[in-house]
Amino acid sequence: MIIRTTNISSGILTLVPFLIGYFGGLSKWRDYVFVESDINLVSITNKGYDFVVVGGGSAGCVVAARLSENPDHKVLLLEAGGNPNPLSFVPLAVPFLQNHPATDWKYETVPLNTSGLPLRWPRGKGLGGTSASNFMIYMRGNPKDFDQWANITDDPKWRYSNVENYFKKMEDYHGNYPSHAHEKNGPLRIEAVKYAPGLDSLLEAVTEAGFTVRDLNADQQEGFSAVELTQKGGRRHSSYSAYIQPILGRPNLKILRYSHVTKIHLNSNLEAFGVSFVRRGRPFFVAANKEVIICGGTINSAQLLMLSGIGPSYHLKSVGIKPILDLPVGRNLQDHLSTLVGPFILNKTASFIPTRDVSFKSVTDFLFSGSGPLTSPLGVIGVGVTSTSSSPEWPNILSFIISVGVYEGLGAAVDNIYGTGKYYTNFFSRFIGHDANFVFICLGKPKSKGFIELNDNNPFSKPIINPQYYSDRENQDMQDMIEGYEVIVNLYENTRALGNKLGARLVKIPNCASYKFKTKAYYECAIRTDLRTAFHPVGTCAMGKVGDPNAVVDSQLRVIGTKRPRVIDASVMPTITKYGQ
Numbered sequence: 001m002i003i004r005t006t007n008i009s010s011g012i013l014t015l016v017p018f019l020i021g022y023f024g025g026l027s028k029w030r031d032y033v034f035v036e037s038d039i040n041l042v043s044i045t046n047k048g049y050d051f052v053v054v055g056g057g058s059a060g061c062v063v064a065a066r067l068s069e070n071p072d073h074k075v076l077l078l079e080a081g082g083n084p085n086p087l088s089f090v091p092l093a094v095p096f097l098q099n100h101p102a103t104d105w106k107y108e109t110v111p112l113n114t115s116g117l118p119l120r121w122p123r124g125k126g127l128g129g130t131s132a133s134n135f136m137i138y139m140r141g142n143p144k145d146f147d148q149w150a151n152i153t154d155d156p157k158w159r160y161s162n163v164e165n166y167f168k169k170m171e172d173y174h175g176n177y178p179s180h181a182h183e184k185n186g187p188l189r190i191e192a193v194k195y196a197p198g199l200d201s202l203l204e205a206v207t208e209a210g211f212t213v214r215d216l217n218a219d220q221q222e223g224f225s226a227v228e229l230t231q232k233g234g235r236r237h238s239s240y241s242a243y244i245q246p247i248l249g250r251p252n253l254k255i256l257r258y259s260h261v262t263k264i265h266l267n268s269n270l271e272a273f274g275v276s277f278v279r280r281g282r283p284f285f286v287a288a289n290k291e292v293i294i295c296g297g298t299i300n301s302a303q304l305l306m307l308s309g310i311g312p313s314y315h316l317k318s319v320g321i322k323p324i325l326d327l328p329v330g331r332n333l334q335d336h337l338s339t340l341v342g343p344f345i346l347n348k349t350a351s352f353i354p355t356r357d358v359s360f361k362s363v364t365d366f367l368f369s370g371s372g373p374l375t376s377p378l379g380v381i382g383v384g385v386t387s388t389s390s391s392p393e394w395p396n397i398l399s400f401i402i403s404v405g406v407y408e409g410l411g412a413a414v415d416n417i418y419g420t421g422k423y424y425t426n427f428f429s430r431f432i433g434h435d436a437n438f439v440f441i442c443l444g445k446p447k448s449k450g451f452i453e454l455n456d457n458n459p460f461s462k463p464i465i466n467p468q469y470y471s472d473r474e475n476q477d478m479q480d481m482i483e484g485y486e487v488i489v490n491l492y493e494n495t496r497a498l499g500n501k502l503g504a505r506l507v508k509i510p511n512c513a514s515y516k517f518k519t520k521a522y523y524e525c526a527i528r529t530d531l532r533t534a535f536h537p538v539g540t541c542a543m544g545k546v547g548d549p550n551a552v553v554d555s556q557l558r559v560i561g562t563k564r565p566r567v568i569d570a571s572v573m574p575t576i577t578k579y580g581q
Ligand SMILES: Cc1cc2nc3c(=O)[nH]c(=O)nc-3n(C[C@H](O)[C@H](O)[C@H](O)COP(=O)(O)OP(=O)(O)OC[C@H]3O[C@@H](n4cnc5c(N)ncnc54)[C@H](O)[C@@H]3O)c2cc1C
Pocket: 054, 055, 056, 057, 058, 059, 060, 078, 079, 080, 081, 098, 121, 122, 123, 124, 125, 126, 127, 128, 129, 130, 131, 133, 134, 135, 136, 137, 138, 139, 259, 260, 261, 262, 295, 296, 297, 298, 300, 301, 304, 534, 535, 536, 537, 569, 570, 571, 580, 581
């Protein structure tokens, strides 16, 4: 009986990528045939708009919704992808949304300095952008992050005391920690994790280890908590579901899908007056009477500015683009350096094994009460923030606790996300069927910085992404990560709740077999071997004071040297936030 259930569950899981592709293709076909014919398009684009928003992702959906609240504003939202894939609403499907052409831009880095292999950098495509394919973890940045931005820009509006009001305004908070730090009247629903095997043991262990269990979004001090997710009734709540879906009938907001913007046009006064885009292979131009607002994300916004002549002159000339404004676009690329610690094999049934735990009832639980394993972003149950000796006052390590056992298909799912060949498939194969935990640790404020450049002047080419992980001269990033690794191993192996009661034991990574286990040298080897992205790249169109050599936009997010366009997505963060995005 158990074997039959397992077979059915793995069968359903293998079908998921196919279903994502099927639904993606179906909705594209439907859009093309019934919704946005090219004849209508000519009349749509002829009119021009007050605001043209480029990219309907996390930021773009919000700004398009907010601007169109004023009925006098005519707003056009251009999105390269289609509607969110129907399966994106099922949190458990999250690994399958990565590296899939229906939902992901399928970027990868240059070969890394550590492994010599490129690393996949997933980026969501379609309305909702990456908020329609991410892990849904809701974590604000630390107050000091925003105060740092206020100092960099010399604009007090970026202080946390002000920014906090916008977090509250956005929230419809139904988490574990209702307090003055949260509000319930906003569009974006936040819910406490609903399916979290092993959570009690985790929280008991962190207390034993001397950490406080607290609302990390309110206190932002060292501690741990159950994870909170951008979900509504257990389903994904993306920026599209929160901001656009409720206003789809608004007459002054037009949304065009499958519309890939290829250039921002600037007049002789350096003001953006419109954009070119390509849809079904046909080029279009649309005028923006007031503003062009770029929300393509950290990679694509930088790419689009450079294609439009805004970027480092020497680089633009090298790819045959006439420079219009010499700005450090694409530089200052920052990402949370990350590594997967684990598996910690458990000797009790205390984690989530999809092939064992997903049943027909899970489907009905999800559909009718928004509960059960299908609401789980692959077993993420908790988050933690811990300090390192280099940053005792401003905790520097972020940990995501993943309570997922090793099942047939887990290795392939992780390999698919990161593009690691058969590394995890082979590594995990010895442990199939075992309950386990993994901890994904990330360095909050790495010193290493990378860059993005164009491969050529073709808007459909993928840009060059070089994150230059662990390139800081002082090697501080590695020292901090080793400390973070030690904290987690200690938490799992040396506490009663995890080490004794669940028998948590870390498995040695085969590539580091020659190192003495659990020494600093071993940890360094493990961190380099398992070097991953936390999927949080920022900074390629950084804001700053006019004259700051790092700055691309000013504190009001206008491209420096112009009155418009603005860039308003994750690319403008001058320094990465230590915790969430
Ligand atoms: C796998 C994964 C998991 C993550 N998990 C979390 C998490 O749990 N919690 C968290 O806080 N963060 C998470 N993140 C990060 C977070 O989702 C992103 O930082 C955030 O969504 C970025 O928002 P954005 O508006 O900058 O870009 P996006 O949301 O990526 O939006 C960009 C949009 O612009 C469109 N676009 C791009 N170029 C063009 C063009 N030329 N023309 C037209 N349209 C264009 C894209 O298709 C996309 O819709 C995760 C990211 C990934 C990839």
